[in-house]
Amino acid sequence: MARILIADDDPILVELVRFRLEGGGHKVIVAENGEQALEKIEAEMPDLVVLDSMMPIVSGPEVLSTIKADPETRAIPVLMLTARKGENDIVNAIKSGAAEYLTKPFIPQELLVRIEMILGPNA
Secondary structure (H helix, E strand, O other): OOOOEEEEOOOOOOOHHHHHHHHHOOOOEOOOHHHHHHHHHHHHHOOOOOOOOOOOOHHHHHHEEEEEEHHOOOOOEEEEEOOOOOHHHHHHHHHHOOOOOEEEOOOHHHHHHHHHHHOOOOO
16 A cells, blocks of 8 residues: 555546545545645655646646655655646656656546556555
């Protein structure tokens, strides 16, 4: 069982992802904006972050950069789950350290499989 932070400002999407992840045996932590995400990452040290790009207060790319710049959190894998489908968005996220990039709309089971692949067999 992994601790997974979902950072997204869409409550319907959060509930859908939470349902899938908890059904897969994971513990879910939720942040509604980028500032909350950074606070919860520091406090909870999740095993993985599912991160939206377009969030209030602090954007997803800024959150990703902050996670990867901090020696305490840089090893936490980040899966970008966002509506941004541009080549620059995808390339910049991967270059900034995202482990995976999935665009909305997405297949919930695919999200779960990608998370399990990132976390490995012991998650």
